[in-house]
Amino acid sequence: MKIAAYCRVSTAKEEQLDSLANQKEFFEAYARTNGYELVRVYADEGISGTQMRKREQFQALLRDAARHHFDLVVVKDISRFARNTVDFLQSVRALKELGVNTRFLTANMDSLGESEFVLTLFGALAQEESANLSRRVKFGKRLNAQKGRVPRLLYGYHRVDNFQLTICPEEAQVVRKIFALYVDQGLGCRTIAQQLNGLGYVTKQGCPWTPSAVHRILTNPTYCGHLVNHKYEVENYLTGKRKKLPPQEQFHHPRPQWAIVTPEQFAQAQQQRQQRAQVREPDKPPGRYSARHLFSGLIVCAECGRSFCRKTYTYANTRVYWKCWGNDQGLCANRTKIEEEQLVAAIRDHVSECITNLEGWKQRVVNEVLDHISEAPREESELERLTQRKKRYERLYANGIIPLEQLQQELVEIQTREDALQVKRAGEHRNEAEILAQLEGYMRWEGLERADVAKLVEKITADERGEVQIFFEGGWYDFSS
Template identity: 35%
Template sequence: MHSATDAPLRVAAYCRVSTDKEDQRNSLAAQQAFFLRYIEEHPGWVLVGVFADEGLSGTSVKRRPQFTGMIQRAMAGEIDLILTKEVSRFARNTVDTLQITRQLKANGVGVLFLNDGIDTRDNDGEFRLTIMASVAQEESRKVSERTRWGQLQAMRRGVVFGNNSIYGYTLRGGQLTVEPEQAEVVRRVYHNFLVERKGTHTIARELTRSGIPPPLRPAGPWSSTMVLRILRNEKYCGDLLQKKYRTTDHLSHRKILNDGLEEQFCIRDHHEAIISREDFQAVQDELKRRAGMPAEKGRFSARYWYSGKVRCGSCGKSFTLKRTRRTNGTEYARFVCRGRLDGTGTCRMRAVHGEVIRTVARHVLQQLALDGPAIIDQLIQALKTLRADGGGDEASEARLRQALQRQSNRKERAQEAYLDGDLNREDMRKLVARCEEEMARIQAELDRLEARKDGVQLEEQRFHEIRQLLERELAGGDTVLDELIQRITVLEDCFLVEVVELPVRFRVHAEGIGTGRNYHIEVTECTPEPLC
């Protein structure tokens, strides 16, 4: 304890409310005013600051920036004593409460819980704090259960929960209303995907180029993930599905995908739709179709050739690509086992440089002795045949032009008959209208034929460019690697490479040697062996 001759006691206060409602904000202001008066009433105390977190839960310290900042300053020696009204304001997690107060006490900082009458500087302070912290934690659990029960009842009535972040809608008072400008963007996304057959990356790129602000971050670009969320969200066809995620516990508040352990609530035609139910279902079917295209070969659709194919020989989990930035600003990529990244410590498999994986895959393809020139010749010949097939369009074009001329002649004869008095005005107009309608249809057919001729008439220079592209791909491009490499298993000293539809696998020894510009990869062994 400080005496009158000691230096002034540097005191900070902490207060918190768990919601941002008006009455709670008033409560927060009252707490702040109380601490200011309380500290002023102690002459030997000097105010460091009143730290207040608003609208945040007390079950975890990670989401309380003011609390974290206060503790950091205390550990840095800027605070001698922390005031708070009660244990539940400080933390409702017993473990956090005890760990933090012990760390503070070890650094000469006390915590005074005014309403609970607990001072951690006293000998029995920790014992009493343990009891009160346990009570606060149990109170938090009961409050969480009551809140959850109330939310479930509201969900059954169709009240929408969440923040106002659903693109195309505004959420107010638990009700969704269409936001017209964003709704047009949603319709454009569905049209681009379903009618124009564009991919999500292309749609995202075009939206960014059009200067359309994306969801949640108006200054940034669109991403394929944003587009996918719009395409998969049932709210756009008027349905409401709630409890897609569930909270693991009341302490961490961590949310995970609801795997069926908790009830979900689905209400059809809950609110105004932006997309028709038919178009929404068609998009879901198309998403499944596109995702299932590579699945016919026993693999799933992925963005990169190696996605899901690099596996750990120790724990069986897949490797993921991690990018690291060097001090000079350049990046390098390495594959790391997910079992090593999950924090359990169960897998110790080595990380692999990204170029090593690619080199190993290309080296195996070289062992297959593919007749690249013959494959390319066949593909080029197929393209030339496609071009030649367009010649059949010449006869169709001639027939269409003859039909167009006949309709033109018929139109002229009708007008002449009217001028000669052989046809009345009304009949003449009907005949002319029918002729013009048929002429428009024939002209449209001619335009389509012309466009098709332009599309298939490839110049020899274009064939040369295609040949060069095919040669690069067959030398180990991403498309060929995606089609032929089925799996790469990483072992401690080598790699096992499996090729699609081959009864053997290749045991490859390879390593990266040197650093910087001198870095290179050496393959020292590549041995085929039967699949187990």
């Protein structure tokens, strides 16, 4: 008789895979002892028995049974076959319809010889065993979450043990770069991922960066020294469906010594993330944030609430204009087009009019930049002193000399001072003429990026009558296209 064997282990851990190898040896010995021809051993590795659709080898067994490759399927135990009573009975019935018997060796049962009542009873026991296991696992995870268990892999850190992390300096620099590109330059997750890949950076697992990987960095409070556990819980052990738990059921653990960015930087990232999600009006579905062009995401249709998209047309000359994305797709009646060159000129002229003494204002800006450059050496030495001070307090806390509250207070104070100094640090030494030339270039909108425009312009609206309003941070300005 030709037989097939099925075995399964629920995790891919080494000891479980050893168990899988033992199960295979058991079936080979069983076939030799009973004079059967063992056609194949179907083995699922690291797969739960509660969901049949995820078990590729089991699905292959059913397909081969339909082709009549064997007459008998042997399984060591019912729990290895399925821990879901419904799936268990459906699989047994499917094999019976194909004329294939299923034999469970530890229970000494054959599917063709036993009533469905007995099979259902044993299947229900296997499912209840799975339910009890799920409850024990859930309890253990909750207990570890209360103690502050850390993830197995977390970019920017080395895992010391189940509850301790240390900062990885090289990866920490990338994390700071991600926050700087997002908060300071206004780039989106997709663009940031492209830049990181272009620079040759890879994730913790050696994979290319993706927008979702960047998003996880930006939304993980661990990077500002605050570990949050127990955020999700398995709602149904049979389907594996998870649900997000409310904040009051999550576990919060202050870990200031793990901070890579400041709490203020993290809060700014969350604020920007919420603002970018509100590309359309509150009662409209959100659009995708973009920072590709000067006015990406800033021009909003007053009729449908969708963003304007940038268009170029070249005949004798190149024309760059903005129009409602909804109208472009046939979803909105707003046919207003805004010429980009005219829009830039209107904003530039309005800003110039707001400066009453232009020459005096430019001189003040130049003087402030020069003062900033002259302070650079002193700032470098103070930054070094703050770094040594931070290390000293961390050693005091590690040796149990000061409590956690005092460490947190001191680190926050040091970090605040470091942030202020970093903002003031100078790059290259430049003379007054160079600074003035760069300032005048900015005033002509030369070299400005979308993030620079967003600091000045809150939003721009345009209706179907062609009325365009520019909302600045301190008020609004009417501009007719």
